Amino acid sequence: MEKFTQLDGLVAPMDRANVDTDMIIPKQFLKSIKRSGFGPNLFDELRYLDEGKPDQDCSQRPKNPDFVLNQPRYEGASVLLARQNFGCGSSREHAPWALLDYGFRCVIAPSFADIFYNNCFKNGILPIVLDEATVDSLFKEVAGEEGYRLTVDLEAKEIRTPGGRSIAFDVDDFRRHCLINGLDDIGLTLEKADAIKAFEAKHQAAQPWLFRG
Amino acid sequence: MAGKTLYDKLWDNHLVEQRDDGTSLIYIDRQLLHEVTSPQAFEGLRLANRKPWRLDANLATPDHNVPTTLKERKEGNAGIEDPVSKIQVVTLDENCDDFGITEFKINDIRQGIVHVVGPEQGATLPGMTLVCGDSHTATHGAFGALAHGIGTSEVEHVLATQCLIQRKMKNMLVKVNGTLAAGVTGKDIVLAVIGKIGTAGGTGYAIEFGGEAIQQLSMEGRMTICNMAIEAGARVGLVAVDQTTIDYVKGRPFAPTEAQWEQAVAAWSDLHSDADAQFDAVVELEASDIEPQVTWGNSPEMVVPVSAVVPNPADQSDENQQKAYTRALEYMGLNAGQAITDIKLDRVFIGSCTNSRIEDLREAAAIAKGKKVAANVKQALVVPGSGLVKQQAEKEGLDKIFIEAGFEWREPGCSMCLAMNADKLGAGEHCASTSNRNFEGRQGFGGRTHLVSPGMAAAAAVAGHFVDVRDVLQAN
Numbered sequence: 001m002e003k004f005t006q007l008d009g010l011v012a013p014m015d016r017a018n019v020d021t022d023m024i025i026p027k028q029f030l031k032s033i034k035r036s037g038f039g040p041n042l043f044d045e046l047r048y049l050d051e052g053k054p055d056q057d058c059s060q061r062p063k064n065p066d067f068v069l070n071q072p073r074y075e076g077a078s079v080l081l082a083r084q085n086f087g088c089g090s091s092r093e094h095a096p097w098a099l100l101d102y103g104f105r106c107v108i109a110p111s112f113a114d115i116f117y118n119n120c121f122k123n124g125i126l127p128i129v130l131d132e133a134t135v136d137s138l139f140k141e142v143a144g145e146e147g148y149r150l151t152v153d154l155e156a157k158e159i160r161t162p163g164g165r166s167i168a169f170d171v172d173d174f175r176r177h178c179l180i181n182g183l184d185d186i187g188l189t190l191e192k193a194d195a196i197k198a199f200e201a202k203h204q205a206a207q208p209w210l211f212r213g
Numbered sequence: 214m215a216g217k218t219l220y221d222k223l224w225d226n227h228l229v230e231q232r233d234d235g236t237s238l239i240y241i242d243r244q245l246l247h248e249v250t251s252p253q254a255f256e257g258l259r260l261a262n263r264k265p266w267r268l269d270a271n272l273a274t275p276d277h278n279v280p281t282t283l284k285e286r287k288e289g290n291a292g293i294e295d296p297v298s299k300i301q302v303v304t305l306d307e308n309c310d311d312f313g314i315t316e317f318k319i320n321d322i323r324q325g326i327v328h329v330v331g332p333e334q335g336a337t338l339p340g341m342t343l344v345c346g347d348s349h350t351a352t353h354g355a356f357g358a359l360a361h362g363i364g365t366s367e368v369e370h371v372l373a374t375q376c377l378i379q380r381k382m383k384n385m386l387v388k389v390n391g392t393l394a395a396g397v398t399g400k401d402i403v404l405a406v407i408g409k410i411g412t413a414g415g416t417g418y419a420i421e422f423g424g425e426a427i428q429q430l431s432m433e434g435r436m437t438i439c440n441m442a443i444e445a446g447a448r449v450g451l452v453a454v455d456q457t458t459i460d461y462v463k464g465r466p467f468a469p470t471e472a473q474w475e476q477a478v479a480a481w482s483d484l485h486s487d488a489d490a491q492f493d494a495v496v497e498l499e500a501s502d503i504e505p506q507v508t509w510g511n512s513p514e515m516v517v518p519v520s521a522v523v524p525n526p527a528d529q530s531d532e533n534q535q536k537a538y539t540r541a542l543e544y545m546g547l548n549a550g551q552a553i554t555d556i557k558l559d560r561v562f563i564g565s566c567t568n569s570r571i572e573d574l575r576e577a578a579a580i581a582k583g584k585k586v587a588a589n590v591k592q593a594l595v596v597p598g599s600g601l602v603k604q605q606a607e608k609e610g611l612d613k614i615f616i617e618a619g620f621e622w623r624e625p626g627c628s629m630c631l632a633m634n635a636d637k638l639g640a641g642e643h644c645a646s647t648s649n650r651n652f653e654g655r656q657g658f659g660g661r662t663h664l665v666s667p668g669m670a671a672a673a674a675v676a677g678h679f680v681d682v683r684d685v686l687q688a689n
């Protein structure tokens with residue numbers, strides 16, 4: 001998993017409450033054998049005017065000019081500003097996979113669905129909860145300033161705006177540790193690699209037939 | 214201090230570390246891989262730039278959606294008509310080739326259902342920890358191995374770290390005393406157990422099956438029982454190691470040889486629960502009480518002896534149970550009080566990781582020999598569990614017996630067990646199936662599955678409705 005320490009990113013606003021996982025990545029794309037490549041279908045139904053099918057070349061599809069991510073000023077955004085209950089719906093990890101594949105590393109919202117919130121951490125995305133008024137003020141600032149960027153500093157647990165304001169946020173220490181060090185469950189277990197190797201050596205000495213070389 | 218159960222011993226033997234949050238790091242000796250639950254795990258490894266921890270611990274084969282007709286199979290992967298199935302099988306090949314994992318590919322004689330292939334190759338050994346991204350992995354517990362199903366993210370975790378994060382389960386002993394009557398099998402034992410304790414009865418437990426009736430079973434019979442532990446809610450099923458286990462393992466391709474064999478056999482002699490071991494729960498059954506079983510509903514616990522009638526929801530004390538029974542009767546198109554032997558069959562499926570081994574096919578062939586599939590049965594499939602089972606059956610002439618009786622003789626795979634390939638039930642069709650799940654739509658949309666033993670399935674194919682296989686055996 002990619003480490004997350006500090007991010008200086010262009011912000012895209014998604015001004016809509018209860019964005020569910022089907023909206024983030026519609027179910028016809030879940031049959032894939034991969035966890036990458038979902039980016040072009042992120043927010044598919046909102047983003048394109050036609051109906052999306054798996055294995056399509058999305059660059060040829062008619063885009064919805066009204067959808068925020070289709071506006072040139074938000075191209076290359078890595079911070080998504082969202083409304084309450086973002087990520088509700090299914091437990092599958094395709095939603096964070098799609099956000100990540102598109103390029104988002106941070107989502108800011110007044111609240112998140114539980115499972116989605118957890119799945120974000122597992123996949124190297126930082127979800128930040130801020131109170132409604134603060135989120136509202138950020139929406140206003142983004143709208144008013146083209147090229148609006150935020151600095152998300154996970155080590156200091158704060159966000160800094162172009163105007164010089166810093167906004168503190170809260171995140172579980174353990175999760176913060178994992179993100180900063182790029183540790184997913186596997187990364188965590190691999191921190192114990194020495195213990196595993198020691199066990200393995202003992203195990204192999206006692207039952208060599210379990211190892212075929 | 215009380216002695217240890219078999220499960221305790223296996224756990225202790227593989228405990229790398231106890232973690233602060235109450236979970237443990239358990240070392241995994243063997244992982245079996247198939248095409249459905251592995252692609253994202255391999256993808257995850259690639260994205261994170263990781264390598265498998267130990268290549269030789271892994272063994273792969275495609276099974277869930279390989280076609281089972283010779284016509285499609287002749288072409289190898291190119292013959293797979295369904296595009297999603299095809300891409301999964303092709304991806305498994307690519308992943309195994311890329312990472313260097315041993316795979317029995319689609320037309321390798323050793324290909325088959327993972328839970329048939331592992332034991333057959335000796336890749337399943339007593340005392341091992343074994344995992345696979347499939348809930349019927351408990352099958353391998355028949356060898357005194359700690360085996361259970363895992364999810365895709367865990368498949369990746371095991372590939373990358375050779376370990377799994379686990380919490381210890383509780384111990385349950387299911388003891389089957391006495392001797393089974395002729396025609397009554399491991400399948401009937403496990404269905405009777407599920408009928409008794411329910412589909413949640415084993416939740417949170419590792420179930421050890423013991424008692425004379427279990428000791429008298431072949432490895433095939435024991436595998437059938439452990440296979441369905443998950444249908445009783447238990448992720449783990451176990452049988453103690455004895456001479457039957459050792460005789461089965463000996464000489465298999467992945468089994469130890471020579472000095473290591475002697476050393477292994479000596480180590481395996483400890484793979485049983487100590488006489489003074491404490492179980493958290495004990496369930497006892499008398500083998501002589503067990504008749505051939507038939508499921509009538511949409512949960513494996515909805516099961517009765519073949520001599521019984523379809524139960525009446527009104528007789529259930531629990532209101533939720535009443536509703537479930539009513540709903541099941543409706544879905545299955547059955548009436549309360551109807552004799553099980555009056556249920557007419559449209560299709561018969563002999564196969565799946567529960568009952569597709571050589572002994573299962575022999576049992577079915579013995580019933581089908583010299584008979585004909587009844588006119589009302591549209592299709593009777595026999596799908597061997599692996600290429601080697603198929604080869605052995607053909608050597609014994611079982612294929613001819615089936616074909617002459619009007620059964621179709623197929624190539625190995627999961628087939629109609631879960632209807633991921635073209636083998637499916639039509640809506641409303643009743644099927645006598647040797648598989649393990651009778652959920653709504655499991656074998657095809659609207660399909661009506663009745664779980665039975667291979668002998669019962671063959672007898673039903675010939676009669677066109679359920680009959681008591683013991684009567685057929687007596688008449689023969």
Ligand code: SF4
Pocket residue numbers: 276277326327328347349565566567626627630631648649
């Ligand atoms: S035979 Fe059925 S239950 Fe067994 S592994 Fe295949 S699909 Fe799963």
